[in-house]
Structure formats: structure tokens, C-alpha cells
Amino acid sequence: MQKTDHKSIHGSGKRQRVRTNMVNVFIMGKRHVVPEHATIMRAIEHAGHQIIRGAGCREGFCGACGTLYRLPGDYKLHTGLACTTLVQEGMVLAQIPYVPMQKAVYDLEKLTPDAGTIEKVYPVTFRCVACGTCSKACPQGLPVMDYIQAAMRGDIATVADIAFDCVACGLCALRCPAEIIQHEVGILCKRLTGRYLRKESRELDERLGEIRSRKFDAEYDELMAMDKKVLTKLYYDRDIEP
């Protein structure tokens, strides 16, 4: 390990100084020395790369930053999100710029929320051999295989529930020996759930009716024409629901 001095910009809660421990990482096989507390993403940038493909939200929401890596003395190929995974001494890594997957094109209005739909839209789903590779690959720690099994049973709502936090990085699909596109099945099932498996709101129907019949026009006109002083008073006097 080496030590180095860091200077950061002043102001905004940032201070100068600070000694950081450094570690060796191998970005696409080439050695770089980076701060030990860096995420994979920051390490790549520290090395001088401008990331183009491989960063989106930078905070674990979007799935743009899927990464493969190996660690010294470990035979396994690991998967992770570059923006939330820390580097380790000796890590060998590469980002996945793009995962070629076919999203099916469909008309949600013509589908029904059942196994038949999964069979029609993503038939490959039924090749699942329940090996669990997808669950192991998931950087969110989701039990991906469980939702694929639920999809095969036609339990659409359960798929939506388990896949709720999926970031669609595609690492599961990339590792799946049966070539299933797990994250797309998840998105399809979420949409089917939202569209078909929930009770509609009567309250919302009423509100939409009121708006259509222009019930609020007069009130809007009055508020919009109101003197700022009067409006201010109205605002500070309004009652607040507990």
C-alpha cells in the first residue's frame, strides 16, 4: 500500500488535505493505483478515464454500471454495480458497456395478467432450470430465480413484488445459462400488475369527473386574479390537515 496526499476544492463543506491509503486495481487488465475507499466507478475515473458507457445515476438506481470482476486467489467471476461496489486490493475488473437483449414489443391493452402472456411475450422464460445463477448475480440481492418461477406459475403480482427494486442492469440475464431475460420479465409483470391487478380508485373517478365538468374554473379564475397580498393572507390562514 502507498500513501498519497489529496487536495480537494475548498468551500461547500469540502476541506483540503487528507491522507488516503491506496490500493492496486487492474482496469481491463492494466494496473492503476487508486484510493482504497473508492467505488469501482471512482477508481476508473481516478485512473483518468472519462466514462461514457457505464455510468448513469451513480447511486444505485439505474443499472448503467454493471461490472465483472475477479479477486486474487478467488476463482469466481463476481458481478456488481460500479457505483456502489468498493475496490479491493488486486481486483481485476471490466465494465459491461451494453448488454444485447431483446425487449419484446407488445400492446399492454391486448394482454392478460397470466402465464399465457409470459409464454407469448417471453417464451424463453420457460427454459428456467432453477439453477439460481441469476439470484447469485443480482447486485441488489434480489431472489431473481423466485420471481422467474412465479412468472412461470402465472403469479404476476408476486413477480412485481419481488422485482420491485430491480435496477435492470442485466447481469442476471448475462449469466443465465437458459438465456432468460429476467429483468424484462420483471418490467412486463410490473406493468401487468399496475394495469390489471389493482382496484381502481372511486375517489379518483369522482375527481376526474369534477375536473371534466370544469367544477374548479371559477375558483381558479378567482385565485389567479387575486392580489398578491390577499393571496398571501389566504395562504397563511389556510387550515392544515394533521
Place this chain on the structure above:
Amino acid sequence: MYPEYLTESLNAVERTRPARLEKALSGQPVFPPMNEKERRDVLTKYHPDFAAGSKRPIRIGPNRGEELTTEVAEMLEAHSMIEPKLMDIHLREPDYETDLLIIGGGGAGCWAAIQAARNGVKSMVATKLRMGDANTMMSEGGMQAAVSRSDSPTRHYLDAMGGGHFENVPELVRVLTEDGPDVVRDLENLGVVWDKMDNGDMQVLHGGGTSRKRMVSCRDLIGATIMRTLMDEVKNHPDMINTREFEPAVELILDDKGQCAGAVLYSLDTEQFLTVKAKSVIITTGGYGRLHIRGFATTNHYGATGDGLVMAYRAGAKLAFMDSVQYHPTGAVFPEQIAGFLVTEKIRGAGGQPLNKDGELFVFPREPRDIESAAIIRECSPDRDMGIDTFAGRMGVWLDSPIIDLIHGAGYTRHQFPGICRQFDRFGIDIAKQPMLIYPSLHYQNGGIAINERCETSIPGLYVAGEASGGVHGRNRLMGNSVLDYNVFGRRAGQYASEYSKSVTLGKINVNHVTAHAEELVREGIDTDLVSPLILPSYTPEDVKIQQMARLGNIPARHSMLRSRFSPGERKTHL
């Protein structure tokens, strides 16, 4: 896990907790809220918007003479990426032609494309990174919409106007609030899984500044849920919507009648400039957090560099409210890897308390966003020096979250804040047991390109929607109103722009305004080495950057990597 040197301060937090809890349970304010004078004082002394040098007059363009946020003014007074003379052939023979060009594939952009398709108009969405790599993907808390019986759209109107200090454009706030309920239904029909009650009615909660519960949600992932639904729908219409990823726009194209007629795109993969001729254009490029105004960390996505402002301004569109910046009081500062990560306001709503290094409260936890931020900055400033040093080059204060379970019962935090728990769990911090370290984070672009309720700008054929636009929120946006904003105005922009496309006829297209901009820079004696739009921020260490900029003949720019690979000798150009 927190490093050892913080143990003493962490112990202080534990030590003061029983007394603070007692006070919290007593129903009394845990700390005296500020009066008007104290508020004014802390704001003017410590809020970044009031700091010396935070604003300056812009010397060129439609807002000339007006005070703007300094970083914004700098970016507007920068050079274009293109040499207009070299664009001639590509203007004569455009690379693409489309009825409607949508710049930016976030929430507003996807809505615009979907709505245009419903209206029978084909469109092209050009976006910087992948579709959905956008601020829209990241929102956690929720969206305001007046859906319940005890609420009404006009009440929502009053709340929004008050939040914006009555400076918002009334016509915009009206459509924002009146379209809200329909947006909820439209999204549900597209398959968004809303949080609902057993009877099917929407679950609603309070947000900062709401007088009725009207925050609708999708657990703590409303952004990802809506974004993925909209993207999926866009991709279900390949015949109507053509998407181009990694091809950000860098300049608009006008015609000889002064109508907006397309844009110049810059392929990040091949570094080509491509021309798009379009009957109308919608800018949905989102916000500017990645400008790191005043050096602040940000909650925003990688591509949030305010490009739309630059393009529209050069083409002659007017900006509104570009002198105010929203800082979220509670951005994470530790661990360093998630610096800037948003810790939702709901934490303080549930009883979380900001504390200094001695574990003492120094501000009422639920002051308005700007006041709360200023008070935290004051605590960390040399004037008080009561902040906590992260030794990764940042300062912060504690946000005591363990007190939440003590107030509401064990398990409450994990149940209500799964997203935030997961984020901190990754680093061995259980926020139900240990506090978080926070500092204000650059969050939202309050102003933007001025629009009317049809999303029209001062340039015919140019429409704007979402965070890139200005007027809806005045100088202060309330929580939940920006998710509503991109849904309402994205949909409207798609409708009105596609209608316009059906009847407009274009003249000869050009980028003369870019030439005029260059001339204006010279005329005003502006000497700058900045090139804008910025496209992506550079996080390359300075020493590496200097080596990258050693290339002969390169214009040194902030986004050096993007420009430094051009070598005039190898390519045939007119240079």
C-alpha cells in the same frame, strides 16, 4: 462502518439522545423554530445563493444584464462545440429528418414521445446516455396530486404558490395542479404500481408545504417505477418513436423564418456531429446538478449539466428564475462513495434530528429547505466549527435516525425507508442503530427556460418541459411537484408540439445564431476557455487532466477527454 476517530462524537450522540427523545415525546418543539429575523440572518449569511460571488450579471443574450447563478452565467458565456462553417453540407443534407425531435430521454422526454404517438406524429428522441439515465430515475419520495376528497386542485394551487413565494407563473401552476389527477390515472393505465389502500384509493401522505395529504408514491422508488414504465412504452412503438442513445444535442438549428427546425447532435461513440431537421423540437434535458455549483456535491445523475439552457439561450430563448438554486439539507457525506446521495426529507418528518459534533441540536429539524440548509452550513463554518470532519475531505453534521424507532416503535425505520437502509447497509451502517453524516447537497434547478402553459417558448417551434423549464415553481420548488411537473408538462409538450408539426412549413435551415453568439463574445470582450454544453462532468484528477490537455492545438475545456482525441492531421477538415 464508521472509522474509529468518530467514536467520541458518536458517543456524544448516544449520550444526548434520552433527553432529546423525552423532549420529542413531550410534543414541544425540540428546538425553537427561527423567527423572521433569525431566518433572514442565517439565509443572507450562510445560504449559498447569498454568498459573495454566487451571482453575477450575464453579459450576452436575451437575459443580458440580469443576475444569474455564476456557474450558469459562465456556461452561457462559453464557446460552442461546433464551427458553423463546417456544418454547411450537413445542413444541406441532414443526417436525419423527423416531424418532432425530443432532446432528452428522461420522464418529460418519454412522455412527449408517447403523447405525440397518440396524436399520430412520429418522433425522434435523442438522449445523452441511455434512455432513462436521468434524474427521473432517482426520485424517491413521491408526487403531489390532489386526488382525495378532502383535497382539491385549487388547494394544491394555493400550496404551490405559497411554496414558491407567490412568484410562480399562475397559468403554469393551474395546469400543473389541474392535470395532476389525470396524470395519476394515465400512469396507472400504463402500468405504474401505485401505493394504494385496500379499497383501491390512492395512499396519500404529507410533504413539506402541503396543507392536505397529497403525496402519492411507489414505495420509496417512484422515479424508477415511472421511468421504467414510460421507457418500456416508448420501446413498444418502434414504428412511431426512433430513439438515439449516446447522441446528445449540442446546438439547435433554426430556419430563415426564425423557427426552430432541429438540432446538431454529437455522437459520444464516434465523435461525429450529426444534423437533425425537425418540424418542431422539445427540450427535456432536465437539471444542472453536475455543474457542482459552488463546489457542492449533488444528488443528480451523471448527465445533469444544464445543456438545454445553453442551446436554447444561444438560439434566443429567455430564461426565468436562473438566480436561485435548491440545496437539499440532507445529502450523505459519509461514506465518501455515496457523497451527495439524497436522504429524504421524510426522515426528519418522522423525527430525525440534525446534531453537531457534541451531539447537540442546533436548528429546528423541519425549517423550510433553504433555512435548514443554511443552518447546517453555519454549524460547519469556521464561525462555529461544530461540524464533523469525514477525513475524506468533507464536513457534515449527524442526522440522528435511531431516535425514529424510539419514537414510532422498533422496525419503523426499516419498513418506511427500505431504499435508504439498503444504501447504508452496503457500507455496514444500520441507520436504525447509528446516525448518518449529512451536509446540504445541490439538488434542483428551480428556474429554467421560460414557457407558457402550452410549453411554448419565445422561439416558434421550440417547446420545453420538465426541470429544464422555468416558471412553474418560482424560486422554490416543493417536494413532489417536480415529478408532477415532468409528467404534466412532458405530456402537454408532446401534444402541442405534435399538433404544431402537422401544419408548419420550414424554410432554409441554418446555425447562424451560433456564429452570432461567437461574435457577441468577441464584441463583449469575453475571454473564456470554456466550451459548452458540458455534456459530462470530468472527475479526472488534475495532474492527469494536465497531461490529457497537452495535445497541440486543442482548446482546453473542462470536459477535456471528450475533445482531446481530435487530431487535425488525420482527418480531412477545412481547418
